[in-house]
Amino acid sequence: MGKIMRLGKKSAVGNNQTDFGYLAEGTVYLDSACQSLRPQPVIDALNEYYTTYNSCGERVRYAWGKKVDANVATTRSKILKLLKYSPKDYFVSFTLNTSYGINLLVNQLKVDAIKKVVTTDIEHNSVFLPTMAFAKKYHLPREVITRNADGSIDLNHDFSAALVVVNVVSNIDGRRLQNVRDLVAKVHQQGGLVILDAAQAVGHYYDWLANVPADAICSSAHKMYAPSLGVMVVKKDLPAKLDLTFLGGGMVDDVNRDSYQLSYHNPAHIHTVFESGLQAWGEIIALGAAVDWLIANHKDNQIDNLSQQLYDWLKARPNTVVLNQESTPVISFYHKKTDSHLLAEGLSEVGIMARSGYFCCHYYLSHVQHYPALVRLSLGLHNTQADVDKVKAALEGVLQ
Numbered sequence: 001m002g003k004i005m006r007l008g009k010k011s012a013v014g015n016n017q018t019d020f021g022y023l024a025e026g027t028v029y030l031d032s033a034c035q036s037l038r039p040q041p042v043i044d045a046l047n048e049y050y051t052t053y054n055s056c057g058e059r060v061r062y063a064w065g066k067k068v069d070a071n072v073a074t075t076r077s078k079i080l081k082l083l084k085y086s087p088k089d090y091f092v093s094f095t096l097n098t099s100y101g102i103n104l105l106v107n108q109l110k111v112d113a114i115k116k117v118v119t120t121d122i123e124h125n126s127v128f129l130p131t132m133a134f135a136k137k138y139h140l141p142r143e144v145i146t147r148n149a150d151g152s153i154d155l156n157h158d159f160s161a162a163l164v165v166v167n168v169v170s171n172i173d174g175r176r177l178q179n180v181r182d183l184v185a186k187v188h189q190q191g192g193l194v195i196l197d198a199a200q201a202v203g204h205y206y207d208w209l210a211n212v213p214a215d216a217i218c219s220s221a222h223k224m225y226a227p228s229l230g231v232m233v234v235k236k237d238l239p240a241k242l243d244l245t246f247l248g249g250g251m252v253d254d255v256n257r258d259s260y261q262l263s264y265h266n267p268a269h270i271h272t273v274f275e276s277g278l279q280a281w282g283e284i285i286a287l288g289a290a291v292d293w294l295i296a297n298h299k300d301n302q303i304d305n306l307s308q309q310l311y312d313w314l315k316a317r318p319n320t321v322v323l324n325q326e327s328t329p330v331i332s333f334y335h336k337k338t339d340s341h342l343l344a345e346g347l348s349e350v351g352i353m354a355r356s357g358y359f360c361c362h363y364y365l366s367h368v369q370h371y372p373a374l375v376r377l378s379l380g381l382h383n384t385q386a387d388v389d390k391v392k393a394a395l396e397g398v399l400q
Contacts, residue, residue, distance in 0.1 A: 019293070020382040028352040028387040032380035033171050033330045033359070035222040036203060038290070039297075039382075045289035046227055049282035057281045058250065058272075068281050075288035076271065082291055083202070083217070084210035085233055093274035094284050095230035098199040099126035101218035102165065104232070104274050105195055106130045108242040114193070115161035117142040120153060121368055122170050125360040127197050131165050149325050151175030155186050162192040168209060169200035172361050172376075174328025176205065184214050193241070199223055202231075203294070203380075204303070204329055225381070226290035227283035232274055239264060239273045248276030294381075301381050303329055306388050310377060313392055317399035323371075329379040332359070335399055340373040343398065350394050 019039035023029070029037055055064035057072050076092040095101050107130070117135045119127055121144055135142035143162075145153055151170065164187050168177045177183065180196070187194050194214045201209050203224035209217075215238050221229035244262070251272045254261040264273035304327070311327035314320055319336040334340050344356035355376040358365045365371050377391065 023382075024351075026351045028390055029382065030352065030354045030377045030379060030387075030391070032203070033200060033223070033376065033378035034355060035220075035228070036225045036380045037382050038227065038286075039225055039293050041293050042226055042286050042290045046282050046286040049285050055281070057279060068285070071285045071288060072279075072281060075284050075291070078288050078291040079231060079233065082206055082210075082295070083233060088236075090233055090235055091270045093232045093234060093271045094279055095232060095274060097126075097222070097228070097230040098124075098197060098218045098220045099130075099230075101216075101230045101232040101274070102126055102195060102197065103130050104246060105216055105218070105234075105238075105242075106134050106163070106165065108244055108246065109134075109163065109193075110241055110243050111138045111140070113161060113191070113241070114138075114140065114163045116140050116163070118145065118157070118159060118162045118164045118166075118192075119143075120145045120147045120166050121364045122147050122151075122172060122175075122361065123165075123167055123364075124171055124197065124199070125362070126199070127165050127167060128361075128363055131163075134163070147175070149175075150178050152178040153183055155179065155182055158190070159187045159192045160190045162187060162190070163195070164192055165195045165197070167197040167200065168212075169198070169205060169330075171200050171330060171359055172365065173324040173332050174200070174330035175325065176201075176208070180209075180212055184212060188213075193238075200330065204298075206294075206298075221283070221287045221290065224290060225294055226287040227280070229280055229283045229287055231287070234274070236270060239270070242273075244273065246274075246276060250278070251276050297381055302385070303379050303381060303383065306383055306385065307331065307379055309388050310379075310391065314399070317395075320399050323374070330376065331378070332374045332376045334372050334374050337400075338398060340375045343375050343395075346398070347391075347394060350390075352391055352394060 020037055053064040053067045055068050057068040079092045080087055080090060117131050117140055119131045131142060145157060168180050184194050196214045196217045198209060198217045198219040202219045215235050217233040219231045221231055251263055252260045253263050263269040307329045308327040311324060311331055314322050314333050321334050323332040340356045344354050347354050357373050359376055
């Protein structure tokens with residue numbers, strides 16, 4: 001293995017964005033597809049909650065709780081506005097992460113109107129495993145469609161009465177479900193339901209995803225510059241198609257010995273259908289700050305340019321196989337002569353944090369494509385030209 005080039009220290013983080021000024025000097029973070037860094041305004045919002053009005057939401061009458069309720073409601077509204085969904089048709093619930101949201105939906109669906117399950121080959125395990133378990137539980141056929149190179153799905157497929165669960169942006173190579181709107185229309189026309197895994201989409205492609213009329217969209221706040229949190233945007237007619245079994249405090253208006261009255265039947269409390277128990281109030285409030293920050297910074301950044309530079313440079317390296325068909329902020333590759341885990345460890349030694357492995361996409365990467373372990377470089381809005389230059393200099397002597 002060639003030697004990772006050690007560079008002298010640059011100006012702080014090689015990054016002039018003060019919102020990430022807490023990073024140690026010389027640090028380059030390239031794992032935003034797992035979780036993005038949190039800008040200072042988001043950290044401040046979370047700290048403000050914990051230090052000035054730490055309280056339960058939707059349970060108390062004192063001043064702190066009223067402030068929590070107001071700020072949490074504002075965050076729900078900001079999510080709908082960001083994705084251009086009407087509050088007349090959709091609502092927002094919060095949970096742990098994308099995987100949890102998908103499981104809450106899939107595991108509680110009434111199966112009577114579902115004849116089969118459809119997913120695709122490039123799915124994250126958060127989609128692949130729940131669809132597998134659902135199909136096995138109810139003895140339904142499960143179809144795994146091969147995605148096209150551009151990320152689209154063949155619409156000649158039969159989606160009759162199907163539960164379709166797919167990602168809109170891959171965490172392997174950033175390819176997008178280009179025909180997502182046509183897919184949703186086709187599935188609905190044929191009597192099916194569509195759940196979208198948007199974990200990789202909201203932080204960078206929220207404008208492209210806007211107002212796609214899926215039955216539910218699950219994403220992760222921690223991939224869009226917010227604290228660890230799951231976000232569910234759900235069509236208001238979907239709860240009627242569920243057999244609710246995941247229950248607890250915060251979901252009910254009244255409880256007798258052998259019966260209970262669920263709160264979600266009140267339109268103002270419909271979000272409680274997926275919010276059992278005490279919620280992560282501070283994290284939800286900080287997500288609201290993250291949405292504001294994302295909107296303010298999304299267009300005034302160079303992430304696409306930096307991604308293109310890395311993609312072009314890696315494609316030109318000898319013995320280097322880049323999985324991407326085009327430049328995206330998520331770039332995966334392997335080197336024919338060097339183990340990817342050793343590459344990632346070598347990069348870490350010079351302050352470059354990059355992911356190695358199969359990225360929770362074992363089926364496609366290991367069993368379909370038979371790839372060795374990969375290195376993934378996933379950029380965020382904190383990255384700068386100095387970061388890309390450092391990565392290229394560090395790998396120059398290795399990728400030969």
